[in-house]
Amino acid sequence: MLQKLDFLQEKYEDLSVKIGDPEVINNQNLWKKLVKEHSELEPIVEKYKELTTSEEALKEAKEILYDKSADxxxxxxxxxxxxELGDKVEELKEEIKILLLPKDPNDEKNVIVEIRAGTGGDEAGLFAADLFRMYTRYSERIGWKVEMMSLNETGxxxxxxxxxxxxxxxxYSKLKYESGAHRVQRIPATESGGRIHTSAATVAVLPEVDDVExxxxxxxxxxxxxRSSGCGGQSxxxxxxxxxxxxxxxxxxVSCQDEKSQLKNKEKALKILKxxxxxxxxxxQQDEIAQNRKSQVGSGDRSERIRTYNFPQGRVTDHRINVTLYKLDGFLDGDINEMIDALVTSDQAEKLKAVEQ
Incomplete structure (x- = not known):
């Protein structure tokens, strides 16, 4: 690992010189590419410098401890x-291991999210609307922008x-774990007998695709x-x-009818299609890869039940990592960061295992 870190530090320093070179700056495409690479290496290099400093301080502390002449x-x-330094060094090493894990090339991208009502009739449609609101509120909390692309209401x-x-x-790095089947257990407003119904909706999270790619x-x-139409077929x-x-x-x-402009609807439809x-x-491609390389958080298969939202118990359970949170109201209001962090941590742990085997 140290050899790799030394190599990355040298590469970072080389990139630092290049992005300040007037000739490189004049070539904007090359400059942007090098700046991106430089910014990706920066957290690794900074963490490595912190590790080096901590290890040197640890070495000095050891020398003092074993110096019989010291008071x-x-x-x-x-x-x-x-x-203290021993604990810090171990923590830094673990953090660096995670930073060195292969990056998903789509992680920094915008996403297209598709939510579809599954089994459960009108109740499934209402749950799909709940999930849409959940992701919208989560995005608002973080400062992300939500843009509607296509909507088919139930009435x-x-x-x-x-x-x-x-x-x-x-x-994409945060929301990619949301792909799959989401299940809700609750008493519908129309249920006079007070029976709990189970409904479902599927979520697909797709990275936005650049035209160049x-x-x-x-x-x-x-x-x-x-001609666009609304609920019940009205024009x-x-x-x-x-x-x-x-x-x-x-x-x-792919169909789009939310914009009044045919050109805008076509642009949105093409984005979704891509x-x-x-x-x-x-x-x-992933289907061709050996099945035993699937991560703990699942394959992302849309048919795979990933989470249950249980209203009578006020809980939400993610079945891939066996995590249950008893804050359903807040969760559906967009407070989903704790679950996402748990999924990210689980995924990183699985990747680390694969690297160390």
């Missing part, structure tokens, strides 16, 4: 410092499907325009502004 009070202070305040984009640094052949697309727009795009090779279909196509390609 007793000084040696006692050195012993206390050794205990009773619920959603058959809602697709939206969350824009913010590191959005992923291009679609225009000949592979069929674009249909039609929302008197012009053919709604857009449906079909990707002919895969059969994937994200789905990239996700499909990634899923197919």
């Amino acid at each position: 007793e009070e000084l040696r006692e202070m050195a012993k206390m410092e050794m205990d 009773v305040g619920g959603y058959k499907e809602v697709i939206f984009m969350i824009k913010g640094k590191g959005a 992923f291009q679609i052949n225009a000949n592979d697309l069929r674009v249909d325009v039609f 929302v727009n008197t012009t053919d502004s709604a857009v449906r795009i079909t990707h002919l090779p895969t059969g994937l279909v 994200a789905r196509l990239q996700d499909k390609a990634i899923q197919e």
Whole structure:
């Protein structure tokens, strides 16, 4: 590990010189690439410097402790410092190991979130709306921006499907663990007998795809325009502004009708389609990888039940990491950071195990 850290420190120092070079600055594409690489290395290098300083201080404390000529009070202070520094060195080493783990190239990206009502009729639609509000409130707490892309309402305040984009640094790194089937257990308002019903909704979290990264052949697309409609089929727009795009090779279909502009609806539909196509390609690639390399937090399969929201007990349980929080109201109001942190920690622990084996 030390050899790798020395190499990364040298690389960081080399990049520091390059990004200050006027010739490199004039080449903006190269400069941006080097600045990005430099900023990614910075936390590792800073932590390594802290480790080096702590190890040197630990060495000095040891020398004082074992120096027979040193007075007793000084040696006692050195012993206390050794205990503190020993713990700090071990903590820093663990932190550096995590920083050295392979990065998901999509972690810093914006995300497209798709929520669909599953089993449970109107109650499932209402739960889908609850999940949409939960992610919206979470984004507001962090300072991320939410942009609606597509909405299909049920007419009773619920959603058959809602697709939206969350824009913010590191959005995918936090929300990628939300993909899967979410289950709710509660007594619906329409239930006179007070029986608990179980409903479900599925969540898919897809990283936004840059045009440079992923291009679609225009000949592979069929674009249909039609008149927007709302709940019950009533007309929302008197012009053919709604857009449906079909990707002919895969059969994937995306519709958008929330904007009054046909061009804006087409742009949004293409964003969703690109994200789905990239996700499909990634899923197919992962299916080819040995099953025993799946992490503890699951494969991200949309059919996999990942979490239960139990209203009678006021709890939310994540089944992948066996964590239960008894703060359901706050959780649904966007206070989900504790669960996300637990999922991130679990994922890192599994990756560390894989690296150390």
